[in-house]
Amino acid sequence: MIPEFIRASIFALGLTATAGMAEEPFIIVQSTTSTQNSGLLDYILPGFEAETGIDVRVVAVGTGQAIRNAINGDGDVLLVHSKPAEEQFVTDGWGVERFDVMYNDFVLVGPKSDPAKVKVDADIVAALAAVASSQAPFVSRGDDSGTHKAEMRHWEAVGVDPTEASGTWYREAGAGMGASLNVASGMGAYILTDRATWLSFGNRGDLEILVEGDPRLFNQYGVTLVNPEKHPGVRAAAGQRFIDWLIGPDGQAGIESYELDGQQMFFPNAN
CATH class of the missing domain: 3.40.190.10 (Periplasmic binding protein-like II)
Incomplete structure (x- = not known):
């Protein structure tokens, strides 16, 4: 017969495991209306999510508002299109490093x-x-x-x-x-x-x-990880994994292959 204290420990472990299984990893990406309205994110994100199991939750607003949201800690990754403002975001310590992603x-x-x-x-x-x-x-x-x-x-x-x-x-x-x-x-x-x-x-x-x-x-887009030293709640590992995927071969190929009515919408240029 299993002693009661062992039975209680097994029950507690089971609850912990269940809770862990129920909690799906996710990141919040502060981005622009153009990446959302164009259909690009709906096209490329399923590939990343299937590969990593990380759910990407997009907040689509204007670049200025996206940057303000990221400064407030309301996001893990910034994906916008105003290079001077993005570089200032990094210079001011709110972002870790900015990478070119694509242009149109x-x-x-x-x-x-x-x-x-x-x-x-x-x-x-x-x-x-x-x-x-x-x-x-x-x-x-x-x-x-x-x-x-x-x-x-x-x-x-x-x-x-x-x-x-x-x-x-x-x-x-x-x-x-x-x-x-x-x-x-x-x-x-x-x-x-x-x-x-x-x-x-x-x-x-x-x-x-x-x-x-x-x-x-010319319209350049860039991606930046929100600085976890400014906001400890930033999901830095998952956010960086998304950035690496986006500027890597799979993400860049997804961007290049996205077309509407036979016209390419964005042109990858991470490299």
Whole structure:
């Protein structure tokens, strides 16, 4: 007969084992609306999860908000697209090390009638100058996202502060890329968007790509582990395993193979 104290120990061990089995490993990735809305993450993450058993929970917001969330410790990995802000995140000690992952580009879309006559050449600065000069309607995300940061850099190059015209020809949606595109479509307005979200966007209305191909429209994405020295709760081992996979052969191959309507959405460049 098993003594009672041994029986109790076996029972306790069983409870511990059951609890351990029930707790699935996971990480939280603070990322952008473009990686989510484009369908990329839905396409590549099942491969990582099947290989590692680690569940990836994505928070898809603008880059600025994703960085703030990571600074607050609300995530393990940062996957966004504003390299200067990402490098500052690391410099300030919030991230461990940043790695290039992939790129695509931004495009300026607008009504087919092109009232500002921007469809002349692949010059985003000249195009925005024409929009400002004609006061044609322009929709900005206005949300401190990577796209919004890129847009404001181009306005700075023009020498125009469009926020001074906020509420007139310049409208700030304060929303994600898909929602902002909906506003632009409804207004027949110009808008800067990442190509992947544009290709996956269904409510285009009268909008089409008017400016593309300018090297200044290059759109780089990077990945960074949130610093566990700042936030001890960071799942550093699992987070680093995800980063290693994403910039390794399997993750890069997954990114390269993702297409929509025969068009490649992102181009891996971790190496």
